[in-house]
Amino acid sequence: MVVATPMVHGIAQGPKEVEDWFQNLSHKKEKVTKLHFYFHDTLSGKNPTAVQVAKANMTFTSPTFFGLVNVLDDPLTVGPELNSTTVGRAQGFYGSAGMEQLGLIMTMNFVFTTGKYEGSTLSVLARNPALEKYREMPIVGGSGVFRLARGIATASTIWFKLTTGDAVVEYDVVIIHY
Structure with a gap:
């Protein structure tokens, strides 16, 4: 009987292999990786990549859309154009959590689908004051190549359409991992 262990670019993912990886962690050196990509959040049209899943009774009378929750599966691309090379997906949800100022709670994973990071993820858990020019959001974990x-992640909105909520956001990410 042959048992195949899932691999993410040379990193085995089975329970025994992960335990072995941790046992050898003291011999590993930390690396700094910088990533740059664009996030395409589309709420309109026939094929939205973010959809509303909840709202409070007061959401649409609130100046900040307080209580609105969207689930997303947004493409991540090399350039700001939607048809540029896709490097992954942003999957998770965001909700309007500020009653007086627009502040989104972001819980999402950047899931890399191509290149040397294919199969790896980075996890974001953050407040996103979406109207500010630059937003700093912590990377709190990862998988595959990005374990620990x-x-x-620094976000900056490149394009936003108020009538639809569609947006393109530029991300610069700096991470430490093994």
Whole structure:
């Protein structure tokens, strides 16, 4: 009987292999990786990549859309154009959590689908004051190549359409991992 162990670019993912990886952690050196990509959040049209899943009774009378929750599966691309090379997906949810100022709670994973990071993820858990020019959001973990990742994602809106909520956001990510 042959048992195949899932691999993410040379990193075995089975329970025994993960335990072995941790046992050898003291011999590993930390690396700093910088990533740059664009996040395409589309709420309109026939094929939205973010959809509303909950709202409070007061959401649409609130100046901040307080209580609105969207689930997303947004493409991540090399350039700001939607048809540029896709490097992954942003999957998770965001909700309007500020009653007086727009502040989104973001819980999402950057899931890399191509290149040397294919099969790896980075996890973001953050407040996103979406109207500010730059937003700093912590990277709180990762998987695959990015096991034990920690770092910062800086977001900047490139394009936003108020009538639809569609947006393109530029991300610069700096992470420390093994």
